[in-house]
Amino acid sequence: MHILDELQKRDLIQQTTDDEGLRKHLEENVVTLYCGFDPTADSLHIGHLLPILMLKRFQKAGHRPIALIGGGTGMIGDPSGRSTERSLNSAEVVKGYSDSIAQQLAKIIEFDKGENSAVARNNHEWLSSITLIEFLRDIGKHFSVNYMLAKDSVESRLENGISFTEFSYMIMQSIDFEKLYKEENCTLQIGGSDQWGNITAGKEYIRRRNSQENGEEAEVFGLTVPLITKSDGTKFGKTAGGAVWLDPEKTTPYEFYQFWINTDDRDVIRFMKYFTFLDLGEIEELEKELETAPEKRIPHKRLAEEMTKLIHGEEALQQAQKITEALFSGELNSLNADEIEQGFKDVPSVTIEDKELSLVDLLVNAKISSSKRQAREDIKNGAIYINGERNQELTYQMSEADRIEDRFTIIRRGKKKYFLIRYQ
Template sequence: MNIIQDLEQRGLIQQFTDEAGLKQHLTDNIVTLYCGFDPTADSLHIGHLVPALMLKRFQKAGHRPIALIGGGTGMIGDPSGRTDERQLNDEQTVDHFSEQIKQQLATILKFDGSDNGAVVRNNKEWLGSLTLIEFLRDTGKHFGINYMLAKDSVQSRLENGISFTEFTYMILQSYDFMNLFDKENCTLQIGGSDQWGNITAGMELIRRTRKEDEEAKVFGLTVPLITKADGTKFGKTAGGAVWLDKDKTSPYEFYQFWINTDDRDVVKFLKYFTFLSMEEINALEQSLRDAPEKREAHIKLAEEITDLVHGKEALAQAKHITEALFSGEIKQLNGEEIKQGFKDVPSSDITLKDQTLVDLLVEAKIASSKRQAREDVQNGAIYINGERNQELNYTLQSDDLIDGAFTIIRRGKKKYFLLNIKK
């Protein structure tokens, strides 16, 4: 099976140019392709995973991927897929974001110096030294206003307004493709479906400016917009975006996002986000129909992506936290796992001074009053690190402190509270 057939089976192709020509080009050559990532934050989020994994899929098929960091275009802002203008960041901030994203991409792609080893490029290298006169005279003249206005990325912004700064983004991205074609023999650009207009504009620029090059055959391919069956936005949770940076979204939170995938989406996400064969995915789909309570497809999805992004050690930790919370065996967790697993629960800083359990519940605002606290304890509603405690005058012991610093109080079945213990 060739790479295009695999992508089609997975539903990963929205559009491509010259289907027959692209298939032949990929069959006959080690193709250099690129995808751009603008540094609009200090981390990629899971919405960036599909195009990043597309580069990896092409690399596994023997082709050479370029991950292009938009250190230059990131100073401008892409209007595609937006209803308003981006907040522009200063150069120092964009440079910092660029370096962070470069490091994240290095965990996904294989940079080994081989014929199809991935490379990272930053378009600030060529856009940063480009003069305005040079840009307008040699590149801008190839773009008609009517041609640009017809592109969806511009059309969608005309009603609310688009600045000249963002209007030029298409030309800058086209310049990137031309530059990579010249310097890297890059003949294929991939991106999200909202990038179709920018990609085809770059192809047109190459055709216009490289007429003398009989080999100037270039292609474009886009992946579909990811949608969720329940209509909510993909990649968002109550706490915000799901980031690839473990300090912004912990491996446990990352794992939980995937394992809680809607049943209606899990097979599609297995196709999009994993490298499992179609036979393996079909088997998991069958399991989902026959034994949905086992959640084998969800578990496999969460395992595969967490391993890919964070590594086996972080995956093992995420699974350990998950199992401990499911079983109630909270004492199995260490301090780092406590911080991950209980990141979003109410917390209190408590200085131990031999206060009784009743006083502790009131001090930590777990109970509204001593009367309520006494009732909760006597009724068996209070658990310390997963173990029920019904002693009104109980005081926390050293073995109640996980790593000497944390205690988890549970009230009822689901209400957790984190105590940060100060001695």
């Protein structure tokens, strides 16, 4: 199947600059394409996944992706999709962010795959060396202010104001496209739908600077992916705890797995098409499973498995599944301390210095029960569980056996209220 047909069946194409021309170009060439990622944080999040996976899809189809780290553009800030000016970071911070993002991209896109091995570039390499006179005289003359003002990314900001700094971002991204066109024979830029104005500006800049003397225009293309929305109206990639990051230190593999497994029924098949590399026929079968047995949540589990394995690996997936099963069954003794750290990251926790407290004192000190009298009632009524095991012994003394790797004890009060006891 042609790569564009595959993308269309997955609803992954928002716009192209020339559908027929791009189709022919992809059929006749090993095409070099790029997508840029500005380092605005020390990790990418799942909002970046669609363009990253688009690079991977093109690579699997035999083409050559470039992951462009925006070490230069990241110091300016893209106005696209924003109503306010970005805060500017120092050069040192942007470099640190850039290094972290490059490492994350290397885990997803293959940089050792022969002819179509991925390439990593950083636009700080060329943007930092352009002089002001060169920028204005040799580059700026190719951009009409009227043309730039008409772009959505700029026009939407005019009412509230846009600085010359962010106004110039379009030119910087155009420089990137032209640089990669010349040095890497890069003829396709991809990005989110909010990048359409920047992409078409780059295409026009290449046309102006690189048209042949015989009248032939430089042949380059642009393609955007759709903006992802959730059926319930909430923003994709956000949870109550904030963004869902690709860095396991910021969003644990268990949390990452849970994000996907909790996908709304109305979104799960669409997200499988967007984010997984499962065959479309298999996705159709999973859609039937959803219709006939929605309570089993088979597509949700498969989506969570595929995404966790893709981003964090098989071992992290198995660990996330183990934590999920332990929490569902209540058999918490099967978890080690690191798994408890992941699974109980967001539950109330308290640090205890005295490891030899009675259970009654522990419940009061950790504010699990409001008083010693209430603690005794909770224990007597069978409402207290230690590491998943019910304990109804009023005189019970906490011991080493109740501490998992001498770091944690998990107390459950009632059916769902968990508390994490940490030991110094």
